[in-house]
Amino acid sequence: MLAGGQVFTAARAVNRTIMPIMDLFVPDNPAYQGSEVLWFDEHNHPVDLENLTPEQRLHVHRERCYKWVSLLHLRGGAYVYAALALLPGKAHEVEPFYQLVETFVQTVGVGVIKWLMLDRGFIDGAKISRCKQAWGIDVVIPVRRDMDIWADAWALAGREKWTVLPNSPPAPVPVPATRPEHLRQREAKRQETLAQRRAQLPPPPPHECYQHTDYCWLGGFRSWTAATVPISVVCLRDHYADGHHADWALMSTYPGAEPLRLLDYYGKRIAIEERHRQLKCFYDLTKFHSRNFNAVAAQVVMVLLTYTLRQWQLWKFLDERLAQLTPEGLADQLRWLQQWIVIYLGLAYTQLPVVSFTREAMLLEGEARQKALRKLEQLETLLCSPITNPRPM
Numbered sequence: 001m002l003a004g005g006q007v008f009t010a011a012r013a014v015n016r017t018i019m020p021i022m023d024l025f026v027p028d029n030p031a032y033q034g035s036e037v038l039w040f041d042e043h044n045h046p047v048d049l050e051n052l053t054p055e056q057r058l059h060v061h062r063e064r065c066y067k068w069v070s071l072l073h074l075r076g077g078a079y080v081y082a083a084l085a086l087l088p089g090k091a092h093e094v095e096p097f098y099q100l101v102e103t104f105v106q107t108v109g110v111g112v113i114k115w116l117m118l119d120r121g122f123i124d125g126a127k128i129s130r131c132k133q134a135w136g137i138d139v140v141i142p143v144r145r146d147m148d149i150w151a152d153a154w155a156l157a158g159r160e161k162w163t164v165l166p167n168s169p170p171a172p173v174p175v176p177a178t179r180p181e182h183l184r185q186r187e188a189k190r191q192e193t194l195a196q197r198r199a200q201l202p203p204p205p206p207h208e209c210y211q212h213t214d215y216c217w218l219g220g221f222r223s224w225t226a227a228t229v230p231i232s233v234v235c236l237r238d239h240y241a242d243g244h245h246a247d248w249a250l251m252s253t254y255p256g257a258e259p260l261r262l263l264d265y266y267g268k269r270i271a272i273e274e275r276h277r278q279l280k281c282f283y284d285l286t287k288f289h290s291r292n293f294n295a296v297a298a299q300v301v302m303v304l305l306t307y308t309l310r311q312w313q314l315w316k317f318l319d320e321r322l323a324q325l326t327p328e329g330l331a332d333q334l335r336w337l338q339q340w341i342v343i344y345l346g347l348a349y350t351q352l353p354v355v356s357f358t359r360e361a362m363l364l365e366g367e368a369r370q371k372a373l374r375k376l377e378q379l380e381t382l383l384c385s386p387i388t389n390p391r392p393m
Contacts, residue, residue: 022276023065023089024300026288033293035064036089065089068300069097071104071113072275074268078315079275080308086297098127105135113137117265120144125226128253132229138254140262143233149224153233153249157216165213165236165263209241217259221251234259282327283307341379354379 026032039049042059070084083100118141131137143150221231232252237245279285288296341357343350361372
């Protein structure tokens with residue numbers, strides 16, 4: 001099923017699309033049609049119980065769930081959903097996902113989606129090649145260690161020059177212009193207290209102290225027999241204070257030698273995971289009111305359509321700082337944008353939000369009510385009339 005595809009069609013500016021996959025937990029009731037029981041670790045990632053050690057089994061839990069596969073578009077700080085499929089918990093996600101991509105391309109045309117960022121579960125050489133050859137979509141995906149291309153890439157990387165990855169500090173979060181001064185001072189004091197507490201903590205062990213990452217880009221691989229297009233690989237090593245390093249790699253159908261671009265795209269997965277956490281916790285994606293599969297799917301679709309509409313509006317009005325907030329947090333921020341009515345009498349005055357003034361006006365009687373309604377009509381004319389000469393000042 002497609003959800004929110006018209007957003008992409010209208011904008012015609014899609015350049016990055018993430019494939020998020022998430023498990024939707026439901027009560028342990030087999031009456032939930034199509035649901036499956038799986039085991040999950042402490043981070044709610046599905047695991048194979050048979051392959052876990054006795055120590056690892058102490059940290060797993062059993063959940064009944066559905067599997068949700070979707071196309072998520074990153075538009076600045078706002079995320080919009082383009083397509084989704086709801087599956088049983090044990091269903092394999094590869095075929096339904098690439099079917100979503102094909103249906104989307106057939107609906108809105110080639111060239112709308114330009115990039116796909118996937119995880120290891122979606123490695124399929126033939127389908128990745130088709131994305132590149134038939135639709136012009138470049139794919140970024142991690143390399144599994146059991147693949148031949150992993151061994152080939154690391155063997156060649158040992159003879160190449162490595163580059164240290166720039167470690168730029170995160171950009172400071174801008175302070176909203178509407179935040180009152182006393183709240184700014186309180187937040188500055190809180191940050192100062194947190195910094196003092198962090199300074200008092202003992203240093204972490206050396207094997208947890210990250211130092212830096214270096215990388216090596218290699219292009220033109222043809223050793224992956226399942227793929228019919230050249231593959232580029234970025235080999236990476238995360239170095240730690242005790243001298244050990246963690247190796248990992250990304251591969252892509254993009255032929256350009258731009259490893260930092262690929263790393264930047266793939267690094268957005270952290271923000272994606274946080275958005276999914278918000279959806280599950282704050283957007284009614286876990287409290288299903290029916291055990292019928294079609295009703296569950298309809299609820300998921302409508303929630304994501306609503307979420308997408310809100311995200312698109314925030315992007316359009318250039319207020320993307322609100323896009324990452326929960327519904328309650330968004331409502332709190334919007335309260336600062338209220339319009340106020342100021343009422344003067346002699347040397348005194350009071351100010352009321354428009355909704356409060358309207359309520360008070362409705363409670364008035366007689367001549368006072370008529371005077372308040374005339375003021376409301378004047379306010380309506382002032383606020384709702386089009387601007388005659390909308391030039392920038």
